Amino acid sequence: MPRKPIIGGNWKCNPKNAAGVDELISAFNGCGFDSSKVDVVICPTAVHIAQCKSKFDAKINVSSQNCSKEAEGAFTGEITVGQLMDLGINWTLIGHSERRAKYGETNDDLAKKVEKAQEAGINVIFCIGEQLEERNAGKTKDVCKEQLLAVVPKIKDWSKIVIAYEPVWAIGTGVVATTEQAQESQKDCRQIIADAVSQEVADAVRIQYGGSVSPDNCNDLIACPDVDGFLVGGASLKPTFTTIIEGVEKATGA
Ligand code: PGA
Numbered sequence: 001m002p003r004k005p006i007i008g009g010n011w012k013c014n015p016k017n018a019a020g021v022d023e024l025i026s027a028f029n030g031c032g033f034d035s036s037k038v039d040v041v042i043c044p045t046a047v048h049i050a051q052c053k054s055k056f057d058a059k060i061n062v063s064s065q066n067c068s069k070e071a072e073g074a075f076t077g078e079i080t081v082g083q084l085m086d087l088g089i090n091w092t093l094i095g096h097s098e099r100r101a102k103y104g105e106t107n108d109d110l111a112k113k114v115e116k117a118q119e120a121g122i123n124v125i126f127c128i129g130e131q132l133e134e135r136n137a138g139k140t141k142d143v144c145k146e147q148l149l150a151v152v153p154k155i156k157d158w159s160k161i162v163i164a165y166e167p168v169w170a171i172g173t174g175v176v177a178t179t180e181q182a183q184e185s186q187k188d189c190r191q192i193i194a195d196a197v198s199q200e201v202a203d204a205v206r207i208q209y210g211g212s213v214s215p216d217n218c219n220d221l222i223a224c225p226d227v228d229g230f231l232v233g234g235a236s237l238k239p240t241f242t243t244i245i246e247g248v249e250k251a252t253g254a
Helices: 018-029 046-055 081-086 097-102 107-120 132-136 140-154 179-196 199-204 218-222 241-251
Strands: 006-010 039-043 060-062 091-094 123-128 161-165 206-210 229-232
Touching (some): 006 206, 018 241, 081 107, 091 107, 179 199
Parallel strands (some): 123 161, 161 206
């Protein structure tokens, strides 16, 4: 069974106002992709989630960039998976490298978040990836393994999990992984899942590549057999993000 490609747009803490959000919404709504061939998931800031949910065409999914590891209660600044689901949001990112590095989220925190998402039945894009020093020290596979195995025991429904392999040195730097690097690491991630869970789960789980993906490099990357789509940061803040969606759709042979 071929895996359906999935393109995420991670807007991080952008755009600066609601008018900027509206501009992107109308540009992306104008993209004539077929949602039976490719999934598109946009991750706006929490304050723009409702605007995006009400204005994006139904074929464009809206996701949060984070969720709480806690249930409702005295957790200032947090958003629970239950509150997201209440707004009709059934996707969340978990474990983005900026959350790990800038907000100190640990593997243990992320395992709790994945557990909450699984209990609620919300879809997760779970981000992993190595730092440059780790790659240079030949530790890429070990890092991915540690990050994946931290959450594997919490996953009961793999149909609700997408992995985003994002080498940290490629995020926001303009230094994209080579097709060989992306393919090798993503094949390794699939093997880690095969060994820890089953070959069947590993064959079915979608693994995105993330890190300086652009309209110029997406066609080569999507040709890699273990690259099932992208998680796009900077290039998802431009109307030309739609060319990435169209390129990936074309690559499905449609
Ligand atoms: P980038 O970000 O595409 O700007 O490198 C990717 C990400 O952070 O998910």
